[in-house]
Amino acid sequence: MLYPMSPKAVELKRKLDSFMDRHIYPNEERFYREAEELRPWKVYPVVEELKPLARAEGLWNLFLPDSGHGAGLTNLEYAPLCEVMGRSHLAPEVFNCSAPDTGNMEVLERYGTKEDKERWLKPLLAGEIRSCFAMTEPAVASSDATNIESSIVREGDHYVINGRKWYTTNATDPRCKICIFMGNTDPDNADRHKQQSMILVPMDTAGVEVKRALPVFGFYGVPDRASEVVFTNVRVPKENMLLGEGRGFEIAQGRLGPGRIHHCMRLIGLSERTLEKMCRRVRSRVAFGKPVSEQTVTQERIAEARIMIEQARLLTLNAAYAMDTVGNKVATAEIAMIKVAVPNMACQIIDWAIQAHGGGGTSNDFGLTQAYATARLLRLADGPDEVHRNQIARFELKKYSNA
Incomplete structure (x- = not known):
């Protein structure tokens, strides 16, 4: 290996x-x-x-x-x-x-802080509570996170928070007790990447309202508990600010690198499971006088699926190795590549598996519709394909800046 x-x-x-x-x-x-x-x-x-x-x-x-x-x-x-x-x-x-x-x-x-870790990290590590992350907003194109309009305003010893967020995973879970909220603390800063901050917001704070659960391809709760949350004049102590004002993007990059690769790792497992289901299905069905597994188109798709999974796995392991050896920031290109390649690979393999299952593949009986919802969602979550492709292209073009 x-x-x-x-x-x-x-x-x-x-x-x-x-x-x-x-x-x-x-x-x-x-x-x-x-x-x-x-x-x-x-x-x-x-x-x-x-x-x-x-x-x-x-x-x-x-x-x-x-x-x-x-x-x-x-x-x-x-x-x-x-x-x-x-x-x-x-x-x-x-x-x-x-x-x-x-x-x-x-x-x-x-x-x-030490207090944050005792109050929030300790019960999260024990699995006693859950948490949410409020970044994406319905009113702006959140693929560009500098568009975030939610405000975090200092008033004495407190910050006052206002904004509307959605796809805030976990917010509907009754065990969700803490939110990491990203908002605008310095909208006039010439550096757009220093306008944003992250702050801790207990979910039982006055002014926090979970408006609704959002379906993902019709699923509520699976693959995740996507939610819309409104924050109206929410007051939290100044000590709840993470790292300091204007450090939101710095925290986001530290957070999203591992998150992106974890999503890709899980999707490879989901793709393997899907290919297994596909192989078992086509071996058990006969059409036009012979097993579906003997149809050339089926064999081509199975072969392509195996190749695509192996390619995606190697690319992901390479990104993991880079993160371990040179750090998340230096491994940005490797992380961006898997974030594009793996969800697209998974979507294609799940689509072929749905086709192989016939009409049943579009039902919820085989777990394929749930799998597709997950894979398709991840072409948008933690940055859409287009953003990562642009980033990869910039890295590539930079190599020839003196050409």
Whole structure:
């Protein structure tokens, strides 16, 4: 292997695979049923039942790299484990490795005060509460985050927050207790990347209103609890400001790098699971006198799917290695490349699997519609394809600036 797994990662993967077989896959049908019946405003009992089992087996907070709270894995070591978890929508939260909590915990770990860590990070690490991240806004093109209009205004010992956010994942969850809010503190700053700040907002603060749950391709709660939240004259202590005014983009880049690669790792696992479903389906169906698996078009799609998954995995492992060795900032191009390549790969493979399942593929019975919603969403979340492609092109053109 180009990137061999460490003995520690091999052992954790063995335990993860076993846990998935014993507890995750057998409970997926129940998970989707609870999500549909209870909707995104409730806690899904199956998740809470499985969390203690995962924690008891040491499969908890595996995502945290440099911390005494997690497994102490590098990005490269975590990649195959995150891929396993990505095979099921149920799995990530069971292991306390789901977005946006992972990114928020990393922010609190890096930039939070001692009091922030005690009040918010500690219960998040224990899986006792959940969190949300409020950045995207409905009134502006949020692919350019400098467009953010929400305001954070200093008034004495407090900041007053006003704004409307959406796709604020987790906000409808009754366990969601803390929000990391990105808003404008210095709109007249000539440097547009120093106009924004991030601040901690307890969800029970007066003026915070979760307006509605947002469906993702008709799904509420799966793949995530997307929400619209309004902040009206919300007052929080000045100590809630993270790192300092004008540091919002700096924090965002530190947060989004790991978040982007985690999404890609999970999508590779989802794509593997989808290809498995496709292969099993076409071997069990006969059309026009022979198994669908013997139809040339089917074989071509299976072959292409395998090639695409292997390419995406190698690209993702390369990005993980770069993050570990030269740091997230230097690995920006590698992260941008996987953020474009992996969701597009997943969308194509899931589309082929839907086609192979026939009409049933468009139902919710096979998990393919849920998988497609996830993959298609991730062509927009954490930066749309177009933004990452432009960034990659600028890096490439820069090589020839003196030509």
